Amino acid sequence: MPPAKLDAEAMARRAAGFIAPGDVVAVDTGLPSLIPGVTPPELGAWFLRNDGMLNNLPLSLADAAAITRGGYVNLAIVNAAQVDAAGSFAGTVSAANPDRQPPANSVDLAAGSGRVIAMLSHTDDQGRPNIVEALSSPADGLRCVNAIITDIAVIEVNGGGLALSEVAPGWSVDDVRAQTDADLSIPPALREMDFSLPANAPPSKVYPDGPSAIADVPDGATVFIDGFGGPGGMAHYLLISLRDRGSRDLTIVSNTAGIARVVSFGTPPGRTAIDHSVLIENGQVAKAIASFPVSPSVSRPSEFELAYRRGEVDLELVPQGTLAERLRAGGAGIHAFYTPTGAGTLIAEGKESRNIDGRDYILEYGLRADFAIIRAHKADTNGNLVYRGTSRNFNAVMAPAARVTVVEVDEIVEAVQLDLEEVVTPGVFVQRIVKRPDGFTGYE
Amino acid sequence: MTFSKLYDTPATAVADIHDGATLLIGGTTRSGEPTALLAALLTIGVRDLTCICDFADWDGSEGILQLAQAERIARVISPFPFVGENGGVIHKQWRDGALAVEVIPQGTLAERLRAAGAGIGGVFTPVGLGTRLADGKETRTINGVECVLESPLRADFALIRADRADALGNLAYRGAQRGWNAVMAPAARITIAEVDTVGEPGAIDPELVITPGIYVNRVVYTPPTGDRG
Amino acid sequence: MTADKERLDRAIIAMRVARELPPGATVNLGIGIPTLVSMFVADDSIVFYHSESGVLNCGPLAEDGNEDIDLINAGGQFLEPVPGMAYFSSVDAFAMIRGGHVDVTILGAHQVSATGDLANWMLPDRGVGNIGGAMDLAAGAEKVIVAMEHNDRNGNPKVVQECSFPLTGKGCVSLVVTDVAVMEPTPDGMALREVAPGWSPDDVQSVTGARLIIPDTVAEYEV
Numbered sequence: 071m072p073p074a075k076l077d078a079e080a081m082a083r084r085a086a087g088f089i090a091p092g093d094v095v096a097v098d099t100g101l102p103s104l105i106p107g108v109t110p111p112e113l114g115a116w117f118l119r120n121d122g123m124l125n126n127l128p129l130s131l132a133d134a135a136a137i138t139r140g141g142y143v144n145l146a147i148v149n150a151a152q153v154d155a156a157g158s159f160a161g162t163v164s165a166a167n168p169d170r171q172p173p174a175n176s177v178d179l180a181a182g183s184g185r186v187i188a189m190l191s192h193t194d195d196q197g198r199p200n201i202v203e204a205l206s207s208p209a210d211g212l213r214c215v216n217a218i219i220t221d222i223a224v225i226e227v228n229g230g231g232l233a234l235s236e237v238a239p240g241w242s243v244d245d246v247r248a249q250t251d252a253d254l255s256i257p258p259a260l261r262e263m264d265f266s267l268p269a270n271a272p273p274s275k276v277y278p279d280g281p282s283a284i285a286d287v288p289d290g291a292t293v294f295i296d297g298f299g300g301p302g303g304m305a306h307y308l309l310i311s312l313r314d315r316g317s318r319d320l321t322i323v324s325n326t327a328g329i330a331r332v333v334s335f336g337t338p339p340g341r342t343a344i345d346h347s348v349l350i351e352n353g354q355v356a357k358a359i360a361s362f363p364v365s366p367s368v369s370r371p372s373e374f375e376l377a378y379r380r381g382e383v384d385l386e387l388v389p390q391g392t393l394a395e396r397l398r399a400g401g402a403g404i405h406a407f408y409t410p411t412g413a414g415t416l417i418a419e420g421k422e423s424r425n426i427d428g429r430d431y432i433l434e435y436g437l438r439a440d441f442a443i444i445r446a447h448k449a450d451t452n453g454n455l456v457y458r459g460t461s462r463n464f465n466a467v468m469a470p471a472a473r474v475t476v477v478e479v480d481e482i483v484e485a486v487q488l489d490l491e492e493v494v495t496p497g498v499f500v501q502r503i504v505k506r507p508d509g510f511t512g513y514e
Numbered sequence: 515m516t517f518s519k520l521y522d523t524p525a526t527a528v529a530d531i532h533d534g535a536t537l538l539i540g541g542t543t544r545s546g547e548p549t550a551l552l553a554a555l556l557t558i559g560v561r562d563l564t565c566i567c568d569f570a571d572w573d574g575s576e577g578i579l580q581l582a583q584a585e586r587i588a589r590v591i592s593p594f595p596f597v598g599e600n601g602g603v604i605h606k607q608w609r610d611g612a613l614a615v616e617v618i619p620q621g622t623l624a625e626r627l628r629a630a631g632a633g634i635g636g637v638f639t640p641v642g643l644g645t646r647l648a649d650g651k652e653t654r655t656i657n658g659v660e661c662v663l664e665s666p667l668r669a670d671f672a673l674i675r676a677d678r679a680d681a682l683g684n685l686a687y688r689g690a691q692r693g694w695n696a697v698m699a700p701a702a703r704i705t706i707a708e709v710d711t712v713g714e715p716g717a718i719d720p721e722l723v724i725t726p727g728i729y730v731n732r733v734v735y736t737p738p739t740g741d742r743g
Numbered sequence: 744m745t746a747d748k749e750r751l752d753r754a755i756i757a758m759r760v761a762r763e764l765p766p767g768a769t770v771n772l773g774i775g776i777p778t779l780v781s782m783f784v785a786d787d788s789i790v791f792y793h794s795e796s797g798v799l800n801c802g803p804l805a806e807d808g809n810e811d812i813d814l815i816n817a818g819g820q821f822l823e824p825v826p827g828m829a830y831f832s833s834v835d836a837f838a839m840i841r842g843g844h845v846d847v848t849i850l851g852a853h854q855v856s857a858t859g860d861l862a863n864w865m866l867p868d869r870g871v872g873n874i875g876g877a878m879d880l881a882a883g884a885e886k887v888i889v890a891m892e893h894n895d896r897n898g899n900p901k902v903v904q905e906c907s908f909p910l911t912g913k914g915c916v917s918l919v920v921t922d923v924a925v926m927e928p929t930p931d932g933m934a935l936r937e938v939a940p941g942w943s944p945d946d947v948q949s950v951t952g953a954r955l956i957i958p959d960t961v962a963e964y965e966v
Contacts, residue, residue: 394832628838
């Protein structure tokens with residue numbers, strides 16, 4: 071006679087053991103919703119719930135889903151009714167309720183996450199196995215489960231099928247096999263479940279200075295740079311750091327390609343505004359993707375326009391709203407979208423056009439970068455950002471769309487000091503934080 | 515002339531909702547449901563409604579359940595149409611053929627609403643591929659990832675709830691109220707918000723406005739009662 | 744030679760455009776003459792201004808000495824803070840535009856065609872140009888009004904049968920207000936609606952590149 075099965079809290083503790091410091095963890099309703107309560111806070115995990123809360127940070131559901139689909143979830147823990155030998159799972163459809171349709175947020179989690187863990191009772195309420203050779207109802211996630219946590223075992227899913235990696239205290243391999251309707255391989259490393267939890271803090275996101283924060287920007291990188299046009303919202307200190315680092319053949323993606331130097335925007339007399347021009351005149355830029363690349367005045371050409379006329383740089387011109395939407399798509403896991411902007415113009419050439427409900431659209435693709443160099447007003451040590459006024463513009467859109475987002479801020483505060491209703495960019499999108507040195511201005 | 519989006523009562527704010535209308539209903543579980551607007555809707559007797567919402571058949575969604583009990587709902591579009599092991603009134607009406615149900619993945623519902631509000635004609639998303647929720651939809655492989663084409667989803671009216679508003683319709687939320695309400699506000703022809711407090715323009719710090727007034731047509735002050743979350 | 748007749752100044756063009764803004768409308772103003780329009784909206788008619796820099800319900804240009812680099816319009820001009828503003832990102836700014844939430848946009852132009860095509864982002868001689876938010880506004884705003892001088896610096900007509908410059912949007916313009924006339928693009932061609940004081944319909948036609956549809960009665964420019 072096997073011993074008692076694990077209770078829900080013990081299962082949640084075992085699931086919490088899968089979380090690495092700083093992980094973004096999407097937790098489904100049901101069993102997975104218990105995990106945040108048993109996870110040591112020191113671990114610095116970000117729990118994303120299906121009501122749009124990211125820890126205590128309120129998000130719209132569109133932004134919450136973008137985190138999942140955009141690939142920011144390291145670990146998704148879904149509430150399953152059945153899992154099969156291929157790692158497909160079904161939601162709460164069960165033999166007892168065959169006509170019920172499943173809650174459909176696990177479908178989102180299955181599609182966008184790094185690792186997917188399914189949690190479920192090993193058997194249903196009539197004692198029939200829930201771990202099966204093939205699902206008895208339609209899948210809600212196809213071949214996406216990496217590990218299964220039940221009330222008697224932990225099972226790893228690999229290409230070849232299911233491997234029993236842990237058993238609950240007192241349970242034998244044969245006991246588990248007797249309650250499973252799929253082949254289980256038994257690796258030599260099989261062990262009893264361990265419920266101890268690590269409490270290592272994630273590495274700090276705060277960097278001592280600009281050069282250290284951009285030291286690994288390689289030649290040929292794609293870099294997002296904000297700055298709507300004027301000095302507001304531009305990461306001047308990081309731009310100078312990138313110039314001094316000297317990375318070459320950069321593709322820069324930005325609203326302008328550097329016009330602050332040739333348009334006053336309130337520049338004090340005798341000073342020169344810092345903008346993209348510092349990279350262009352240093353020969354670091356191969357291409358710009360921009361909506362407003364050149365000076366509004368023909369008679370005062372920018373560094374970019376001069377380099378463009380010399381044939382030294384390429385230009386991809388993108389309407390401003392399309393640029394913003396491509397960045398948003400890049401960060402939100404939307405691979406392409408139809409927009410009416412630019413239909414019937416030069417911008418549409420070479421692109422798919424489509425009439426949808428009587429309106430012309432063109433197909434545009436998501437845009438991602440290796441690095442984003444952005445500016446915010448304040449950051450907390452978790453990387454949550456607030457901006458000031460219209461300087462939010464592209465900064466908030468670029469942060470989610472880069473592999474590494476580096477932010478320059480006026481002030482860094484402890485994690486509890488920001489009003490969470492005011493946070494615009496959640497820290498999951500920010501990898502590095504640099505304080506702009508006191509007295510540093512946007513002018514040379 | 516002073517300009518104001520303020521309506522005196524929930525009843526006047528929902529008076530032109532018509533039979534057959536498509537409604538977005540904000541809130542998730544107990545947080546952010548527009549209960550006063552739903553109660554007013556029940557009294558005006560409209561029928562054949564299509565309701566797009568997060569949790570439908572859930573004990574906490576009193577307003578939606580009351581509409582269902584009064585047989586006003588013809589169709590439910592939701593990621594969670596049936597919750598609870600035995601199902602509720604919506605589940606029963608669906609089994610009886612009295613009401614249609616469409617299940618959409620939660621994130622895809624949010625993205626389809628966002629597309630409608632943002633003038634996007636369709637999006638290619640990997641979500642749902644290979645499941646029955648993608649059946650019959652156009653697919654395409656982009657950058658090596660197989661995606662489903664999802665269309666914008668717009669509505670005639672959005673009934674939403676916020677913590678506070680100003681007379682220009684700018685809204686701020688509290689906690690999880692933001693979830694669906696902020697996504698739905700831009701996606702309807704007419705957006706009606708019930709709020710706990712109302713102020714003059716400037717009452718909300720411009721950094722804290724989550725739904726700008728451009729998306730909000732009507733605001734009703736509904737003083738908080740009891741356990742509304 | 745009618746081109747020598749007195750033309751209206753930029754402020755009068757802006758005043759005429761201001762009459763097109765219905766109370767309660769949300770309006771996006773382009774750079775140049777359009778920026779002047781806000782000065783002429785009647786005190787008893789409230790309109791809301793949207794800027795793709797990421798602010799709604801924004802106020803007038805900032806007073807000297809009150810400039811804040813974190814409060815600008817799409818042209819980079821500093822704005823005065825006013826009660827009731829809301830800030831948002833570029834993606835939200837353009838969601839508002841493309842999603843049809845901006846009722847009216849007022850733009851400048853290099854050329855407008857008889858059927859309402861708009862060209863305002865590139866002069867071919869320069870070989871490069873700035874699109875900025877113009878294509879999104881042309882595609883997304885419910886109503887696009889062009890406010891411009893009738894002829895360019897060299898006297899070339901800017902109201903043309905077909906645009907020769909690269910387009911910003913096709914068939915998107917619903918009204919054209921210039922320093923000599925008010926015109927409405929239609930599927931059949933450019934219809935003349937009003938003429939500047941002292942100008943006859945024939946005078947306007949003589950400085951226009953599109954064949955004008957001239958109704959029996961043409962009003963004098965009302966401001």
